[in-house]
Amino acid sequence: MKTIELPRKSLTAETLGFFRFGEISPGRWVITNDAGEWEILSTAEFDALLAGTIETRESLTHKGFLRTGxxxxxxxxxxxxxxxxxxxxxxxxxxxTTLRCNQDCRYCHASRTNLDQVQTDMSLETAKKVVDLAMQSTSPYLCFEYQGGEPTVNFEAIKFIVEYSREKNRYEGKTIDHSLVTNFTWMDEEKAEWLIANDVLVCTSLDGPEELHNWNRTWRKGSNAFEQVMRWIAWFNARYIELGRDPKLWHIDALLTTTRRTLSQYREVVDLYVSLGIRNVHLRPLNPFGFATRTWKNIGYTTAEYLAFYEQALDYILELNLQGEEIMEGTAALFLKKMLTPDDPNFVDIRSPIGAGTGGVAYNYDGAVVTSDEGRMVLAMGDPLFKLGDAASLTYPEMVGHPTVKALAVASYLDSLPGCSTCFNAPWCGVRPLHNYMHTGDVFGQRPNTAKCAEHMTIARLLLNKLDDDPDGDVRRIFDRWTVDRPRQ
Amino acid sequence: MAETATFHYDVDARSVGFVIDEELYSLDAIYGAAYLFVDRCWLFLDRPADKQVQVRLRSKEAEPAGGTLDALAGEFANELLNQVLRLRIGDSTRSLREYTLARAFFGDDDGERPNIDDLLAELDAEELADDPLEIQVPWDTGS
Structure with a gap:
């Protein structure tokens, strides 16, 4: 039998407001509350706070950590x-708009068909039903995001939804954005001019330098997907300027998919984005389910490997910012908006409860309404758990009040989840019931066993430690800029 | 001088075990602490006697490196103390928190308080003023 003796912290609970706490690095403690307020304290300060002997600080009182006042x-x-x-x-x-795609990317396993599979195009009749359902949302702001397959292969559906929703909005009075995620391999000038004229935001997939991008995103034999992306980024950006649009507001954005080959090339990826004037590198790990073992061996990685990559990339992005470059990391920016502003960015995958069905909805080409794009992938794999119904017959109350939506909300409400309810990261974090379900068959899962818990805890700790070790305020100034959104209109 | 908490534990090739007095550490604290170790250990809970809970943490590594298990025992004991603090703070602030959350989500709008859209508009105006470099225009609002 062995013995451990540990100091027991004194507690004068009646002097305190509610807070959660955690040690983010040796001797440094963060306290947080339901409003997302936080403070970092030394161990001595933390002990004094608990004991009710801390020197009264305006910030501790204002933020509600001290009860008196x-x-x-x-x-x-x-x-x-x-x-x-x-x-x-x-x-x-x-x-x-379609499952058809002219690329065969290594990480796309359940959501594409070949170009001859025209039956996987969304019909205009279905598109109309989708708009009718979506515009019943009580949200005053809507964003239609076009995905595929390669969505531009069925460009008529995009045009119809943009035009029909605009017409319908004459009576609804909502603010509506349209965004297109395209690989640019089906783009031509006619489509491009139409997209610009109709204010559709365009985002492309750009996985990194030429060799990496082309390895990830297999196209037809002898072709060069990277060149196509470069050509169209340049074309759009030049055209926006020709038309007198502010290039800081109107330019092509890009999304990155991280594969095993990306891990060692974080500098090259970030440098490429900077050279193209893209201001947001949004680092996200692959969804680690649905892959054949052989495929995962080729492109996958462990959570620890991803997080090591993430930390290196974040450090590099910060280094560039200190040299005057304007580039940010997207996931960090989401957390920083929660930490440094009074608001929440309402990113549907990182909030409590999760936005599946209540913040975002996905519509498959055939009109199937699903809680999220990942839910659509699960549906494509043969499991209808996340399907809410069909756009043709589903009513809005049925959609947002669906038992699956309720279950996902309960399974992602952090205040009720063991481990999360007492975690310092609770005001900023979000869990993924769908990932839990795919791994364990249970939407609740066990959070400490999930990659998302490790990822979100690592990111929160990294950001807090950088803010804590910032004697000149340089990091804070950079992070504050990452939290600012500018509307286009 | 700080009060000291004493923990006794046994250790074998792959696990550490505590017998915890439920009079000192509530079941919620024990469960809360144990839960946070499920990524690294297999957890086994038992009741060897009335008001006693046995917690055994079995490493998921077949052959844990030297010192790992003693470190694990220390971490668990530390977390148990933290869980007690968390529960006591939660109990002590329950009514304050209930009031705050009820007011936040179900409070009457008496017309004097700015509504959320006013606050958001105010924030947007502040943010634009504070963004001379115009660094960010969001396009992706989800997933």
């Missing part, structure tokens, strides 16, 4: 503002 009504207003998305209704409507 705190304003609960003001705190409630901040909680209300932080959770503004609750009850707003789905704003993100992901529309799969």
């Amino acid at each position: 705190s304003d609960l009504d003001a705190l409630a207003e901040r909680v209300r503002r932080k959770k503004h998305f609750v009850g707003k209704g789905p704003h993100l409507h992901m529309v799969v």
